[in-house]
Amino acid sequence: MSLREQLIGAWKLQSYVEIPVDDSEPFYPLGKNATGIIMYTPDGYMSAQLMGEQRQHFGTGDWFNGSPEEYIEEAKTYIAYSGRFFVNEETQQLEHEMMVSLFPNWIGQQQQRIVSLDGDTLKLGPASPIMSKGKLVMSQLIWTRAQKN
Template identity: 50%
Template sequence: MGMREKLIGTWVLESYTEYPVDGSAPVYPFGEYPEGFIIYTADGYMSAQLSMPNRAPFSSGDWFAGTDGEYRAQGLSYISYGGPFNVNEDSGELTHTIAVSMFPNWIGQVQPRTVKLVGDILQLGNFSQYQSSGRVVDARIRWRRVKPPTPLLTPVKRG
Protein backbone atom coordinates (compact mmCIF):
# COMPACT_ATOMS: atom_id res chain seq x y z
CA MET A 1 0.00 0.00 0.00
CA GLY A 2 1.39 3.39 -0.98
CA MET A 3 1.54 6.51 1.17
CA ARG A 4 -1.50 8.03 -0.58
CA GLU A 5 -3.71 5.09 0.40
CA LYS A 6 -2.36 5.14 3.95
CA LEU A 7 -3.43 8.79 4.35
CA ILE A 8 -7.05 8.26 3.25
CA GLY A 9 -9.40 8.79 6.16
CA THR A 10 -9.99 11.09 9.10
CA TRP A 11 -7.35 12.09 11.63
CA VAL A 12 -7.92 13.92 14.93
CA LEU A 13 -5.51 16.65 16.04
CA GLU A 14 -3.30 15.73 19.00
CA SER A 15 -0.74 18.54 18.99
CA TYR A 16 0.47 21.53 17.00
CA THR A 17 3.86 22.84 18.04
CA GLU A 18 5.96 25.59 16.49
CA TYR A 19 9.71 25.58 17.09
CA PRO A 20 11.26 29.04 16.62
CA VAL A 21 14.52 28.79 14.67
CA ASP A 22 16.12 31.26 17.10
CA GLY A 23 16.12 28.46 19.71
CA SER A 24 13.50 30.04 21.97
CA ALA A 25 10.88 27.88 23.68
CA PRO A 26 8.31 25.97 21.61
CA VAL A 27 4.96 27.67 21.02
CA TYR A 28 1.48 26.12 20.98
CA PRO A 29 -0.62 28.44 18.76
CA PHE A 30 -3.86 26.60 19.57
CA GLY A 31 -2.98 25.75 23.16
CA GLU A 32 -1.48 22.58 24.55
CA TYR A 33 -4.70 20.62 23.87
CA PRO A 34 -5.90 21.77 20.44
CA GLU A 35 -8.92 20.37 18.64
CA GLY A 36 -9.38 19.58 15.00
CA PHE A 37 -9.41 17.15 12.12
CA ILE A 38 -7.64 16.58 8.85
CA ILE A 39 -9.47 14.50 6.27
CA TYR A 40 -7.99 12.93 3.14
CA THR A 41 -10.50 11.58 0.62
CA ALA A 42 -10.04 8.81 -1.94
CA ASP A 43 -10.81 11.25 -4.77
CA GLY A 44 -7.78 13.41 -3.91
CA TYR A 45 -9.06 16.20 -1.67
CA MET A 46 -8.16 17.21 1.87
CA SER A 47 -9.60 19.49 4.51
CA ALA A 48 -7.93 20.67 7.72
CA GLN A 49 -9.56 22.34 10.74
CA LEU A 50 -7.45 23.40 13.74
CA SER A 51 -8.92 25.12 16.79
CA MET A 52 -8.27 26.20 20.34
CA PRO A 53 -10.56 24.40 22.77
CA ASN A 54 -13.38 26.18 24.62
CA ARG A 55 -13.80 29.09 22.22
CA ALA A 56 -16.20 31.75 23.46
CA PRO A 57 -19.52 32.04 21.62
CA PHE A 58 -20.63 35.33 20.09
CA SER A 59 -22.79 37.26 22.55
CA SER A 60 -25.38 38.01 19.84
CA GLY A 61 -25.71 34.38 18.78
CA ASP A 62 -25.49 35.67 15.18
CA TRP A 63 -22.46 34.67 13.08
CA PHE A 64 -22.75 37.92 11.07
CA ALA A 65 -23.23 40.23 14.06
CA GLY A 66 -20.11 39.65 16.15
CA THR A 67 -18.17 42.45 17.76
CA ASP A 68 -14.71 43.39 16.47
CA GLY A 69 -13.24 41.66 19.52
CA GLU A 70 -15.23 38.48 18.88
CA TYR A 71 -14.10 38.37 15.24
CA ARG A 72 -10.50 38.95 16.32
CA ALA A 73 -10.70 36.15 18.90
CA GLN A 74 -12.25 33.84 16.29
CA GLY A 75 -9.47 34.61 13.81
CA LEU A 76 -6.73 33.99 16.35
CA SER A 77 -8.14 30.70 17.59
CA TYR A 78 -9.08 28.80 14.43
CA ILE A 79 -7.68 28.00 10.99
CA SER A 80 -9.14 25.94 8.19
CA TYR A 81 -8.18 25.20 4.61
CA GLY A 82 -8.77 22.61 1.94
CA GLY A 83 -8.18 21.55 -1.63
CA PRO A 84 -6.48 18.84 -3.66
CA PHE A 85 -3.59 16.85 -2.23
CA ASN A 86 -0.88 14.85 -3.96
CA VAL A 87 1.67 12.28 -2.84
CA ASN A 88 4.82 11.63 -4.85
CA GLU A 89 5.29 7.94 -4.06
CA ASP A 90 8.95 8.01 -5.18
CA SER A 91 10.05 10.89 -2.93
CA GLY A 92 7.33 10.56 -0.29
CA GLU A 93 6.52 14.27 -0.61
CA LEU A 94 2.98 15.31 0.28
CA THR A 95 1.55 18.56 -1.06
CA HIS A 96 -1.63 20.43 -0.17
CA THR A 97 -2.94 22.75 -2.90
CA ILE A 98 -4.91 25.43 -1.07
CA ALA A 99 -8.20 26.13 -2.86
CA VAL A 100 -10.04 27.68 0.12
CA SER A 101 -8.65 29.02 3.36
CA MET A 102 -9.67 31.11 6.33
CA PHE A 103 -6.27 32.81 5.84
CA PRO A 104 -6.66 34.18 2.29
CA ASN A 105 -2.90 34.58 1.76
CA TRP A 106 -2.64 30.80 1.36
CA ILE A 107 -5.19 30.49 -1.47
CA GLY A 108 -3.48 29.21 -4.61
CA GLN A 109 -0.36 28.01 -2.80
CA VAL A 110 1.00 24.49 -3.14
CA GLN A 111 2.36 23.71 0.33
CA PRO A 112 4.71 20.74 0.73
CA ARG A 113 4.63 18.75 3.98
CA THR A 114 7.05 16.34 5.58
CA VAL A 115 5.33 13.09 6.54
CA LYS A 116 6.08 10.58 9.27
CA LEU A 117 3.48 7.83 9.58
CA VAL A 118 3.81 5.13 12.23
CA GLY A 119 0.75 2.99 12.84
CA ASP A 120 -2.19 5.29 13.60
CA ILE A 121 0.00 8.36 14.25
CA LEU A 122 0.64 10.88 11.47
CA GLN A 123 3.13 13.69 11.98
CA LEU A 124 3.14 16.46 9.41
CA GLY A 125 5.70 19.22 9.26
CA ASN A 126 6.17 22.26 7.12
CA PHE A 127 8.70 21.65 4.37
CA SER A 128 10.22 25.08 4.82
CA GLN A 129 10.27 27.58 7.66
CA TYR A 130 7.59 30.27 7.83
CA GLN A 131 6.61 33.36 9.80
CA SER A 132 4.31 33.00 12.79
CA SER A 133 3.68 35.76 15.34
CA GLY A 134 6.74 37.61 14.05
CA ARG A 135 9.11 34.63 14.39
CA VAL A 136 10.50 32.19 11.85
CA VAL A 137 9.41 28.71 12.90
CA ASP A 138 9.37 25.04 12.03
CA ALA A 139 6.07 23.34 12.81
CA ARG A 140 5.11 19.80 13.72
CA ILE A 141 1.49 18.72 13.75
CA ARG A 142 0.54 15.36 15.22
CA TRP A 143 -2.66 13.56 14.21
CA ARG A 144 -4.19 10.23 15.29
CA ARG A 145 -6.32 8.13 12.94
CA VAL A 146 -9.99 8.16 13.91
CA LYS A 147 -11.71 4.81 14.10
CA PRO A 148 -15.09 4.59 12.34
CA PRO A 149 -17.99 5.44 14.66
CA THR A 150 -19.64 2.47 16.30
CA PRO A 151 -23.34 2.27 15.42
CA LEU A 152 -25.71 2.52 18.33
CA LEU A 153 -27.09 -0.83 19.20
CA THR A 154 -30.86 -0.97 19.55
CA PRO A 155 -32.16 -3.74 21.79
CA VAL A 156 -34.26 -6.25 19.93
CA LYS A 157 -37.80 -6.49 21.32
CA ARG A 158 -38.80 -10.08 21.80
CA GLY A 159 -42.27 -11.56 22.14
Protein backbone atom coordinates in the same frame (compact mmCIF):
# COMPACT_ATOMS: atom_id res chain seq x y z
CA MET B 1 0.42 0.06 0.64
CA SER B 2 1.20 3.45 -0.92
CA LEU B 3 1.55 6.64 1.11
CA ARG B 4 -1.57 7.99 -0.58
CA GLU B 5 -3.60 4.94 0.47
CA GLN B 6 -2.32 5.19 4.04
CA LEU B 7 -3.38 8.86 4.30
CA ILE B 8 -7.00 8.27 3.25
CA GLY B 9 -9.40 8.86 6.11
CA ALA B 10 -9.83 11.18 9.07
CA TRP B 11 -7.18 12.03 11.65
CA LYS B 12 -7.58 13.74 15.05
CA LEU B 13 -5.08 16.30 16.28
CA GLN B 14 -2.99 15.19 19.26
CA SER B 15 -0.37 17.95 19.35
CA TYR B 16 0.47 21.17 17.52
CA VAL B 17 3.69 22.94 18.49
CA GLU B 18 5.77 25.64 16.80
CA ILE B 19 9.58 25.35 17.05
CA PRO B 20 11.34 28.67 16.37
CA VAL B 21 14.36 28.42 14.08
CA ASP B 22 16.21 30.87 16.34
CA ASP B 23 16.31 28.17 19.08
CA SER B 24 13.97 30.13 21.37
CA GLU B 25 11.31 28.26 23.36
CA PRO B 26 8.73 26.20 21.43
CA PHE B 27 5.14 27.40 21.80
CA TYR B 28 1.60 26.17 21.25
CA PRO B 29 -0.16 28.75 19.03
CA LEU B 30 -3.64 27.37 19.76
CA GLY B 31 -2.87 26.22 23.31
CA LYS B 32 -1.64 22.87 24.57
CA ASN B 33 -5.11 21.34 24.23
CA ALA B 34 -5.95 22.41 20.69
CA THR B 35 -8.27 20.11 18.76
CA GLY B 36 -8.60 19.43 15.08
CA ILE B 37 -9.39 17.09 12.23
CA ILE B 38 -7.57 16.55 8.96
CA MET B 39 -9.20 14.43 6.27
CA TYR B 40 -7.91 12.94 3.04
CA THR B 41 -10.49 11.64 0.57
CA PRO B 42 -10.02 8.88 -2.03
CA ASP B 43 -10.73 11.36 -4.84
CA GLY B 44 -7.74 13.56 -3.90
CA TYR B 45 -9.12 16.26 -1.62
CA MET B 46 -8.14 17.22 1.91
CA SER B 47 -9.42 19.49 4.64
CA ALA B 48 -7.71 20.67 7.82
CA GLN B 49 -9.57 22.33 10.71
CA LEU B 50 -7.79 23.23 13.95
CA MET B 51 -9.07 25.25 16.87
CA GLY B 52 -7.82 26.55 20.16
CA GLU B 53 -9.14 25.55 23.51
CA GLN B 54 -11.87 27.50 25.31
CA ARG B 55 -13.15 29.52 22.35
CA GLN B 56 -15.73 32.11 23.35
CA HIS B 57 -19.26 32.21 21.94
CA PHE B 58 -20.46 35.31 20.08
CA GLY B 59 -22.74 37.43 22.24
CA THR B 60 -25.41 37.67 19.54
CA GLY B 61 -25.42 34.03 18.48
CA ASP B 62 -25.27 35.37 14.89
CA TRP B 63 -22.15 34.43 12.92
CA PHE B 64 -22.59 37.41 10.59
CA ASN B 65 -23.28 39.95 13.32
CA GLY B 66 -20.36 39.63 15.75
CA SER B 67 -18.42 42.48 17.23
CA PRO B 68 -14.98 43.37 15.78
CA GLU B 69 -13.40 41.89 18.91
CA GLU B 70 -15.32 38.62 18.47
CA TYR B 71 -14.17 38.32 14.85
CA ILE B 72 -10.56 38.98 15.85
CA GLU B 73 -10.67 36.31 18.53
CA GLU B 74 -12.47 33.88 16.20
CA ALA B 75 -9.74 34.19 13.56
CA LYS B 76 -6.86 34.05 16.09
CA THR B 77 -8.05 30.72 17.46
CA TYR B 78 -8.83 28.81 14.27
CA ILE B 79 -6.89 27.45 11.29
CA ALA B 80 -8.84 26.13 8.30
CA TYR B 81 -8.05 25.25 4.72
CA SER B 82 -9.13 22.72 2.10
CA GLY B 83 -8.17 21.70 -1.40
CA ARG B 84 -6.52 18.95 -3.38
CA PHE B 85 -3.58 16.94 -2.13
CA PHE B 86 -0.77 15.36 -4.09
CA VAL B 87 1.60 12.55 -3.14
CA ASN B 88 4.91 11.77 -4.80
CA GLU B 89 5.29 8.08 -3.97
CA GLU B 90 8.91 7.99 -5.14
CA THR B 91 10.09 10.76 -2.80
CA GLN B 92 7.33 10.23 -0.18
CA GLN B 93 6.45 13.93 -0.39
CA LEU B 94 3.01 15.36 0.29
CA GLU B 95 1.59 18.64 -0.99
CA HIS B 96 -1.54 20.49 0.13
CA GLU B 97 -3.29 22.90 -2.22
CA MET B 98 -5.21 25.71 -0.58
CA MET B 99 -8.37 26.18 -2.63
CA VAL B 100 -10.14 27.79 0.36
CA SER B 101 -8.58 29.10 3.55
CA LEU B 102 -9.49 31.19 6.57
CA PHE B 103 -6.08 32.87 6.04
CA PRO B 104 -6.52 34.59 2.62
CA ASN B 105 -2.76 34.71 1.95
CA TRP B 106 -2.74 30.92 1.51
CA ILE B 107 -5.48 30.77 -1.15
CA GLY B 108 -4.03 29.36 -4.37
CA GLN B 109 -0.81 28.15 -2.72
CA GLN B 110 0.57 24.64 -2.86
CA GLN B 111 2.50 23.85 0.30
CA GLN B 112 4.85 20.92 0.73
CA ARG B 113 4.58 18.88 3.91
CA ILE B 114 7.07 16.62 5.61
CA VAL B 115 5.13 13.46 6.38
CA SER B 116 5.88 10.51 8.62
CA LEU B 117 3.46 7.63 9.16
CA ASP B 118 3.82 5.02 11.87
CA GLY B 119 0.73 2.84 12.13
CA ASP B 120 -2.12 5.09 13.25
CA THR B 121 0.15 8.07 13.98
CA LEU B 122 0.68 10.75 11.33
CA LYS B 123 3.30 13.48 11.79
CA LEU B 124 3.05 16.52 9.53
CA GLY B 125 4.99 19.75 9.21
CA PRO B 126 5.94 22.29 6.56
CA ALA B 127 8.93 21.57 4.33
CA SER B 128 10.30 25.04 5.11
CA PRO B 129 9.83 27.52 7.98
CA ILE B 130 6.71 29.68 8.20
CA MET B 131 5.87 32.85 10.17
CA SER B 132 3.84 32.31 13.33
CA LYS B 133 3.26 34.90 16.05
CA GLY B 134 6.12 36.99 14.68
CA LYS B 135 8.68 34.17 14.62
CA LEU B 136 10.06 31.98 11.86
CA VAL B 137 9.10 28.44 12.93
CA MET B 138 8.84 24.83 11.94
CA SER B 139 5.42 23.45 12.84
CA GLN B 140 5.04 19.94 14.21
CA LEU B 141 1.59 18.40 14.15
CA ILE B 142 0.84 14.91 15.41
CA TRP B 143 -2.42 13.23 14.41
CA THR B 144 -3.96 9.85 15.23
CA ARG B 145 -6.30 7.99 12.92
CA ALA B 146 -9.94 8.61 13.85
CA GLN B 147 -11.90 5.51 14.74
CA LYS B 148 -14.44 4.35 12.18
CA ASN B 149 -18.11 4.63 13.14
